[in-house]
Amino acid sequence: MTLHRNTCHKRSFFKIAVSPLLLALGLSCGAAQAAENMVVVGYGGAGQKAQDAAFFQPFSKQSGVGVTQSEYNGEMARIKVMADTGHADWDVVQIEGPDLARGCDEGLFVPLDWQQIGGKEQLIPNAAKDCGSAALVWGVAIAYDADKLKPAPQSWADFWDVQKFPGKRGMRKRAIYNLEFALMADGVKPADVYKELGTKAGVDRAFAKLNQIKPYVQWWEAGAQPAQWLAAGDVVMTTTYTGRIADAYKGGRNLQLVWPGSLYGMDYWAIIKGSQHVDSAKRFIAFANQPDAQVDYVKHIAYGPTNKQAAERLPSDLAGWVPTSTQNLPQGLAMDDEFWVDHGEELEERFNAWAAQ
CATH class of the missing domain: 3.40.190.10 (Periplasmic binding protein-like II)
Known part of the structure; x- marks a missing residue:
């Protein structure tokens, strides 16, 4: 998505210019003008509350994309119906590694262009998959x-x-x-x-x-x-x-x-085939892979980060629970x-x- 600089207040532009990746992905005041809402599905409880604080709310604030949350227990049958019919009620889903691999083979998820969303090299081994990006360890x-x-x-x-x-x-x-x-x-x-x-x-x-x-x-x-x-x-x-x-x-x-x-x-973020908000979903994944967001996440709940820089920044009292x-x-x-x-x-x-x- 292209940034329309002349529609943005100069102060807002410089506020986000510090992150070239997010800027290129359209996390700007231009993007914020779109009244868009996507559904992110996780496993609920304390883990999802931490995701809400570290990822969902900050991403929504920065991008202007609304995030509606839902919960599940890893039921692949529902995802398969969405992907097969092309009518996905969910956009981004948190999913376990084996389910991601099977679903990717079956064409249930949208392939990721890693050059577009920040590159694989920023993440720990096995975090970057063809159809998924590791959300946590x-x-x-x-x-x-x-x-x-x-x-x-x-x-x-x-x-x-x-x-x-x-x-x-x-x-x-x-x-x-x-x-x-x-x-x-x-x-x-x-x-x-x-x-x-x-x-x-x-x-x-x-x-x-x-x-x-x-x-x-x-x-x-x-x-x-x-x-x-x-x-x-x-x-x-x-x-x-x-x-x-x-x-x-x-x-x-x-x-x-x-x-x-x-x-x-690892659990992964994956975009369900048939999502009507693929671009926003990719921007969310790029945001969630940023080290600052991940350190903030681990401060809320002690799951391991997937960004190498984030892992290096963890204080010792948190590392003991990871x-x-x-x-x-x-x-x-x-x-x-x-x-x-x-x-x-x-x-x-x-x-x-x-x-x-």
């Missing part, structure tokens, strides 16, 4: 209330040990994450998890381990639920997104994380997106049938 780990649970759990074996730690466990109602955790609970080293899951015997082993804990599981489907359940005493420990627990800790609850055996990966920090990264397992692209559909179907039994 997340972690999934065991969380517990340190005021209620003593001694503290140390591993996935402890998570499965209902004699030593009696009570309900919270787990996300999907195959992804749970199969990895089950194998680690059964003694598989993190480095060997995906090698084991790549065999029929390994998958059977994971489901057999899940059978042991199933009677004690309370399934969560929204990212806000684990911290709420811990605070209410509904579960004794739970799998959770690490950033949610960091947020709860900041809010005064003594919730803690077990980093050994944690899983980490899954890719120097102290936490060696204890974790990187989620294998390609494994879930190749096997996710069949494993999710088996998991859903198993969970319904």
Whole structure:
């Protein structure tokens, strides 16, 4: 989009001239004159509140594009209907890596021109994809209330040990994450998890381990639920997104994380095919990739930034809650997106049938 300088007040022009990328993308008073509104969809809760403060509101203020928010739990079927019919009610969606890869292969998302939106080199490895731009680095780990649970759990074996730690466990109602955790609970080293899951015997082993804990599981489907359940005493420990627990800790609850055996990966921003606001959506992604915006985001919730400069700027008290920090990264397992692209559909179907039994 071209900047019409003669329609803008000189002061406004110089205010944004410091960012050539955003200027080239039309984040100007000229762009602000367009009464446009786009829908951005995420996973809700504290994570989306942080996105609203660091990304949605500042982007809307700077670009003049209104941002309407919605929430979902990763349901690809709805996105597929939008893309297949060409009538997308949503514009930008936050999506997990395997779902992004499958959706990109199926033509559900708009390809990104990385030269147009700032280049790949500003981001950490694997953050820039053909159809998506990493929104954050997340972690999934065991969380517990340190005021209620003593001694503290140390591993996935402890998570499965209902004699030593009696009570309900919270787990996300999907195959992804749970199969990895089950194998680690059964003694598989993190480095060997995906090698084991790549065999029929390994998958059977994971489901057999899940059978042991199933009677004690309370399934969560929204990212806000684990911290709420811990605070209410509904579960004794739970799998959770690490950033949610960091947020709860900041809010005064003594919730803690077990980093050994944690899983980490990235969520991505993707533009749904059929969006009526593709240009604005691309400008939003470019804005969200800026280091200042990302540092601000991590200050609101402790998910890892994807911009290299942002990661270097994090203060030490925040870095301790980030899954890719120097102290936490060696204890974790990187989620294998390609494994879930190749096997996710069949494993999710088996998991859903198993969970319904």
